[in-house]
Amino acid sequence: MNLAYRDIKHNLLRFTLTNFGLSLLLGIVIMITGVYGGLIDDALRQARAARADLWVVQADTKGPFAESSRIPGDTRELVSRVYGVERAGAVTYQSVQAELNGAPHRLFLIGYQLGRPGGPSKIVAGREILRSHYEIVVDRRAGLALGQEIPLGTRGHKFTVVGLMQNEVTSAGDPVAYITLRDAQRLQFEVAPPSTRREQARGGALQTNDQINAVIARVSPHVPANEVATALSRWKHLTALTQAQQETMLSMVVIERARKQQMLIMVLLVIVSAVIIALIIYTMTMDKVRSIATLKFIGAPDRTIVGLIIQQALSLGIVSYLAGMALVFIFRPYFPRRLVFDPESVAVVFIITVVMCLAASILGIRLALKVDPAEALATSG
Amino acid sequence: MAGEGRQAVVSVEHVSKYFGVGAARVDALIDINLDVYPGQVVGLMGPSGSGKTTLLNCIACISQPSSGRLTLDGEVVYDDRWLKADLRRLRLDKIGFIFQYPNLLPFLDATDNVAVVLRLAGLGSAASLSRAVELLEYLEVGHRRHALPKQLSGGEAQRVAIARALANRPRIILADEPTAPLDSQRARIVMDLLRRIAIDQNAAIICVTHDEMILDRFDHIYRLRDGRLDIEAPAGPRLEPAAR
Ligand SMILES: Nc1ncnc2c1ncn2[C@@H]1O[C@H](COP(=O)(O)OP(=O)(O)O)[C@@H](O)[C@H]1O
Ligand SMILES: [Mg+2]
Numbered sequence: 001m002n003l004a005y006r007d008i009k010h011n012l013l014r015f016t017l018t019n020f021g022l023s024l025l026l027g028i029v030i031m032i033t034g035v036y037g038g039l040i041d042d043a044l045r046q047a048r049a050a051r052a053d054l055w056v057v058q059a060d061t062k063g064p065f066a067e068s069s070r071i072p073g074d075t076r077e078l079v080s081r082v083y084g085v086e087r088a089g090a091v092t093y094q095s096v097q098a099e100l101n102g103a104p105h106r107l108f109l110i111g112y113q114l115g116r117p118g119g120p121s122k123i124v125a126g127r128e129i130l131r132s133h134y135e136i137v138v139d140r141r142a143g144l145a146l147g148q149e150i151p152l153g154t155r156g157h158k159f160t161v162v163g164l165m166q167n168e169v170t171s172a173g174d175p176v177a178y179i180t181l182r183d184a185q186r187l188q189f190e191v192a193p194p195s196t197r198r199e200q201a202r203g204g205a206l207q208t209n210d211q212i213n214a215v216i217a218r219v220s221p222h223v224p225a226n227e228v229a230t231a232l233s234r235w236k237h238l239t240a241l242t243q244a245q246q247e248t249m250l251s252m253v254v255i256e257r258a259r260k261q262q263m264l265i266m267v268l269l270v271i272v273s274a275v276i277i278a279l280i281i282y283t284m285t286m287d288k289v290r291s292i293a294t295l296k297f298i299g300a301p302d303r304t305i306v307g308l309i310i311q312q313a314l315s316l317g318i319v320s321y322l323a324g325m326a327l328v329f330i331f332r333p334y335f336p337r338r339l340v341f342d343p344e345s346v347a348v349v350f351i352i353t354v355v356m357c358l359a360a361s362i363l364g365i366r367l368a369l370k371v372d373p374a375e376a377l378a379t380s381g
Numbered sequence: 382m383a384g385e386g387r388q389a390v391v392s393v394e395h396v397s398k399y400f401g402v403g404a405a406r407v408d409a410l411i412d413i414n415l416d417v418y419p420g421q422v423v424g425l426m427g428p429s430g431s432g433k434t435t436l437l438n439c440i441a442c443i444s445q446p447s448s449g450r451l452t453l454d455g456e457v458v459y460d461d462r463w464l465k466a467d468l469r470r471l472r473l474d475k476i477g478f479i480f481q482y483p484n485l486l487p488f489l490d491a492t493d494n495v496a497v498v499l500r501l502a503g504l505g506s507a508a509s510l511s512r513a514v515e516l517l518e519y520l521e522v523g524h525r526r527h528a529l530p531k532q533l534s535g536g537e538a539q540r541v542a543i544a545r546a547l548a549n550r551p552r553i554i555l556a557d558e559p560t561a562p563l564d565s566q567r568a569r570i571v572m573d574l575l576r577r578i579a580i581d582q583n584a585a586i587i588c589v590t591h592d593e594m595i596l597d598r599f600d601h602i603y604r605l606r607d608g609r610l611d612i613e614a615p616a617g618p619r620l621e622p623a624a625r
Contacts, residue, residue, distance in 0.1 A: 001493050001500060003486075010488035010529075294484045297443065298498050298545070299473025374443050376484050377434055377557055 003304070004311035007288065018280055019316060023323035025273045026353060029266060030321075030328045033349055034339030036262050041340040042169055043250050046110070046176065047243070049121040049168065050091070053225045055241045056215040056232055062241075062249050064093050064214040071238065073185075073210030076113070082231050084223030089116030090212040092184040095174065098152055100142055106174045107142060109152075111184020117216045120178045126163035132180050137163035139175035152179075153187040167338065185209055270352060278360035281313050285364035292368050293375035302369060309364045317357035321350060388455055389416035390552050390585035391440060396449030398435055398608075409435040411608040413449070417585040419552070422576050424596065425589045427605030433589045436605065437555050440587065441476055442468040454552045473502050477546030477584075479556035483538035485530040491517060491541045492526045498548045516544040520574065536567045543571070547578060554578065556588040565594045572598035 008015045047055075047065060055064070056071070056079050063069025073090060080088040092111035097104055112118035114129060120137050126146045129135040136152075136159040138144055149158040159179065168176040179187075189209050217232075217240075219225045225242045232240035241249070285292070292305055325346075332339055398410040409432045417423050425433050438444040439451065442458065442465075451459035454475055458465045465471055472478075485494045492513045499509035517523045520540040522533075530538055539559060546554055556575070560568035572588075572595045579586045588599070596602060604611045 001489070001496060001506070003488075003497075006493070007488040290484070291486050291488075294480075294486065295497075296469075297441075297472070297478060298501070299469050300501050301469060304501065374438055376480060377438070 003308045004315065008312060008315060019320045019323055022273070022276065022316065022320035023327060025269065025276065026320050026324035027327040029269050029273065030324050030349055031339065032262055032266055033345045034328065034341050035337050037340035037342055037345055038338040040251050042338065044247050045168065046170065047246050047250055050118055050216045051121060052117065052216040052243055053219040054217040054229055054232070055246050056217060057239050057241065059237050059239050061239065064091070065250055069213050070211050071215070073212050075212065075238065076215050078235070079215045079217050079232065082228060084219050084228040085217045086220050087117050088215050088217045089113045089118035090181055090215050091118040092181060092188060092213045094184065094188055096152060096187065098150060100144060100150055105142060107138070107177045108170045108174045109184060109187070110176060110178050111181040112178060113181045117218055120163065120165055122165060123163040124166045128163060129178065129180060133183055134159050135162045136160065136177050136179050137165060138177040139165045139168040141169055142175040142177065153190045155190060173337065181212070185211070270356060274356045274360050277313065277316065277357055278363050280316065281309065281361050281364040282367065284312060285309055285367050289371055289375065292371045293373050296371065296373035297376040305368050306365050309368055310358065310361050313357040313361040314354065317353045321353045387418055389452070390419050390454055391415070391417040391587065392452035393440065394450040396439060396446045396451060398439060398444070398447045408608050410439070413610050415603065415610060417587055419583040419585060420579050421600045422579050422586040422588060422598065424599035424602040425587060425605065426591065426602060431605040432608045433605055434557060437557055437587065437589060441478055441555050442472055473498065474549055475551050475553055477549070477551035477554040479543055479546045479554065479559045481558040481561050483530065483542035485538060485541055487530050490527050490529055491522065491533065494530070494541055495544045495548050498545055502549050512548065513544070516547060517541065520544045535562045539563060539571060543574065547582070550582060552584050554584050554586045556586065558589050558591065560590060560592055560595060568592055568595055569598070
């Protein structure tokens with residue numbers, strides 16, 4: 001006979017209501033984990049979508065996402081001639097503001113070389129870019145339809161939407177769009193500061209229009225990527241990062257700030273939940289003082305009584321956790337941000353919940369252990 | 382029934398108990414001497430505040446006497462200090478307690494309220510349940526075994542509480558005004574039951590009461606006055622007094 005279970009069953013309505021309230025709180029904690037998971041996933045998405053083995057960027061930068069990187073357009077030829085590199089593609093990255101369907105939208109624009117690494121990884125509707133100019137593949141989040149024409153850049157060239165992608169957004173939530181490298185370079189030139197443009201137009205300066213942000217390299221499976229990276233870094237103006245380095249760097253650097261904010265909210269929520277659980281457990285114990293006194297009187301050991309309280313605290317926590325999880329999954333499609341759950345963070349929240357419940361029981365346990373068995377004799381009953 | 386050659390189940394010798402110190406000191410029990418023999422049912426009477434509950438608590442090893450000697454079932458448990466380490470276990474095995482209010486656990490049904498003490502004593506689940514049902518039947522509340530305490534009448538609840546007190550076959554049964562919430566007819570039934578139990582289980586029963594109507598149910602009646610105990614001749618012709 002399990003006393004904790006029997007008591008819960010006896011007060012089922014209260015237990016259910018309490019759990020409902022607590023599951024909302026824990027649901028928010030779980031949701032924030034999901035938002036955080038989504039942020040990491042988004043931040044890594046572009047780096048992952050490129051399916052690169054190596055990123056060749058400007059020397060001493062953490063490009064192309066965490067820091068800006070500019071390298072000459074002919075770097076790709078240089079890279080592709082290095083031993084071990086199977087394929088290489090030049091890419092540019094820029095954020096643009098565009099009038100889409102009459103409202104301003106930010107797009108994260110990726111320029112790539114047709115047929116080379118760096119293009120869209122998955123197209124859910126339409127097709128890839130085939131013509132070298134004025135075609136665009138864009139994420140569904142931009143709200144554009146296939147065949148729609150959108151003006152980009154100061155000269156307002158119309159780009160035709162030929163393909164749509166799904167879940168290709170930046171960590172800021174901006175939809176990603178792909179255009180050809182040439183188009184991208186032209187746009188970049190157009191939006192460059194007037195002084196630079198004047199300089200470049202005069203043809204006087206060293207800088208040319210032919211600049212890229214990175215080269216994506218795919219390495220032969222028979223050659224270690226590290227070795228190729230070392231070889232590439234011999235050029236003084238280049239740095240080569242492996243995909244693993246790139247991902248670590250992005251999750252560390254790019255979302256460091258976001259993580260701090262969320263950790264703060266998370267810690268606050270956990271404290272609030274712990275206080276609430278502690279109060280619930282405490283009142284549940286208060287209500288049972290007479291039963292506890294009776295149990296002690298008839299000879300129940302302290303371990304029975306501590307067990308009763310801990311089991312109730314844990315069932316409260318675990319049931320609320322599962323209910324919170326269910327709520328999050330039910331409402332996930334309606335949530336404005338993408339929620340990504342990796343098993344590790346889900347487990348961490350679970351462990352936090354369990355620890356929280358154990359900590360919260362302390363108050364109730366102290367009360368229960370202080371109950372004088374003689375209280376069972378008190379005449380008011 | 383109780384004879385000279387028999388050993389007392391409960392033996393209280395020169396037990397005193399006070400609360401507080403200095404000016405605030407209350408002498409709740411003063412030099413109490415009391416022996417209860419197997420099969421005896423003794424009554425404890427006295428005005429409110431005279432020390433009845435305090436005396437029961439000392440015998441039940443719930444509160445510690447200030448001085449004196451307490452022997453339970455042949456074992457000295459207190460002699461100016463506790464001599465037994467595990468009073469809880471002692472209570473579980475040797476003492477059955479019937480409270481003024483049934484004090485059943487509200488979240489357990491009648492059977493489990495009885496079975497819980499058997500489980501605490503280490504009896505298996507099935508054995509506990511069958512003994513609990515057996516006890517409930519012995520107390521004529523077997524038909525109510527699945528009822529929760531709030532669904533039981535006062536008399537039924539008190540019988541379940543008595544069944545619980547009897548569960549571990551204690552040699553000592555202490556009752557603090559067990560008949561207070563019952564009408565006089567039911568009170569009489571409960572008292573007859575206690576008497577039967579005392580004989581069946583060869584137990585000693587000490588019962589606090591205010592009820593003058595049931596005085597004929599006791600072998601002895603002790604009166605407490607301001608913490609001092611007087612013995613009073615037992616009432617009722619059918620009871621033979623225990624030799625002392
Ligand atoms: N825990 C306690 N602390 C201080 N005084 C107490 C305590 N318990 C009982 N007393 C005092 O001891 C005396 C006897 O009380 P009690 O045994 O409860 O009497 P009864 O049960 O006969 O009404 C009373 O004066 C009471 O105030
Ligand atoms: Mg009393």
